[in-house]
Amino acid sequence: MKKVDFRTDILPLKNKLYRLALRITLDSAEAEDIVQETMIRVWNKRDTLSELDSVEAFCLTVCRNLAIDRHDKKEAQNVELQEELHDRPDHSTPLDDLVQDERMQIVKQLFDQLPVNYREVMQLRDIEGKTYKEISTILGMTEEQVKVNLFRARQRIRDKFKEIENYGL
Amino acid sequence: MDYKYIEQLLDRYFLCQTSLEEEEILRSFFRQEEIPAQLLPYRDLFRYEKAAQKQELGEDFDAKVLAMVNQPVVKARRVRLSERFRPFMKAAALVAIVLTIGNAAQQSFSKKTDPIVRPSVVYTETEPHADVASDGISKVDSIAQPEVQEVVTPD
Numbered sequence: 001m002k003k004v005d006f007r008t009d010i011l012p013l014k015n016k017l018y019r020l021a022l023r024i025t026l027d028s029a030e031a032e033d034i035v036q037e038t039m040i041r042v043w044n045k046r047d048t049l050s051e052l053d054s055v056e057a058f059c060l061t062v063c064r065n066l067a068i069d070r071h072d073k074k075e076a077q078n079v080e081l082q083e084e085l086h087d088r089p090d091h092s093t094p095l096d097d098l099v100q101d102e103r104m105q106i107v108k109q110l111f112d113q114l115p116v117n118y119r120e121v122m123q124l125r126d127i128e129g130k131t132y133k134e135i136s137t138i139l140g141m142t143e144e145q146v147k148v149n150l151f152r153a154r155q156r157i158r159d160k161f162k163e164i165e166n167y168g169l
Numbered sequence: 170m171d172y173k174y175i176e177q178l179l180d181r182y183f184l185c186q187t188s189l190e191e192e193e194i195l196r197s198f199f200r201q202e203e204i205p206a207q208l209l210p211y212r213d214l215f216r217y218e219k220a221a222q223k224q225e226l227g228e229d230f231d232a233k234v235l236a237m238v239n240q241p242v243v244k245a246r247r248v249r250l251s252e253r254f255r256p257f258m259k260a261a262a263l264v265a266i267v268l269t270i271g272n273a274a275q276q277s278f279s280k281k282t283d284p285i286v287r288p289s290v291v292y293t294e295t296e297p298h299a300d301v302a303s304d305g306i307s308k309v310d311s312i313a314q315p316e317v318q319e320v321v322t323p324d
Contacts, residue, residue: 015225107217151185
């Protein structure tokens with residue numbers, strides 16, 4: 001494989017990495033920080049990158065691990081996390097500009113309320129359009145486990161939609 | 170219109186039996202304006218999935234991360250105290266040289282300009298010569314100007 005170039009091989013992944021980090025941390029500033037750290041870490045290992053099958057998958061793995069790490073730390077840090085989560089829709093993130101729509105905000109909240117292992121798998125499959133194999137590589141789990149998590153995540157979303165439909169908001 | 174295919178796809182979607190292409194068909198379908206009532210509840214889900222793909226980082230991020238990556242790696246280096254102060258010593262030495270040269274120049278200039286600087290010295294030194302010169306001039310003047318004698322002629 002040819003030598004890895006930062007501008008052409010790593011930098012264009014910024015949005016995918018950002019979306020994944022944001023899905024896990026639910027904080028745009030932190031997500032940006034994670035992307036930056038991911039890129040620098042990957043770039044420092046550039047000599048070994050040519051041995052990899054996919055630089056993208058590797059970047060996503062590094063990004064996901066960093067994001068999970070920070071998310072866990074944050075969760076362990078305070079009891080007020082739940083409160084913080086409820087406040088979140090008021091904070092403006094770049095996505096909020098895209099989905100000003102109140103209905104979109106509701107779906108976003110449904111996504112945000114999912115456990116982190118469901119959120120990440122839905123992000124990679126339904127938003128990034130990755131195959132089960134790719135997701136299993138990124139997340140370091142079997143394809144079966146990916147499917148189980150995705151199934152549970154989608155079922156939970158479906159239940160929530162049914163709740164909304166039956167009882168309103 | 171028959172929406173059986175879409176309904177079937179939707180069921181399979183929730184059972185994780187759809188392929189990536191089929192999931193894309195669902196997203197495209199829910200992007201249309203006219204959605205039958207029974208499918209309407211799921212419209213927002215697929216619209217959101219589509220909208221969330223456009224979430225991006227700005228250009229300023231590129232500049233920031235490029236600047237960080239292009240920077241040479243800075244490594245910690247042990248520096249001895251004498252090495253640490255070497256630039257100051259250099260500066261001090263330079264100042265000393267400039268002062269020495271400046272002082273020397275000042276002295277040589279002040280010697281040359283001394284008489285001019287102190288007019289009193291000039292006066293006392295030149296006064297006797299000036300007196301002699303002045304006497305000489307007055308003597309010459311008296312010789313050069315003969316006395317005009319008034320001649321009174323009788324009528």
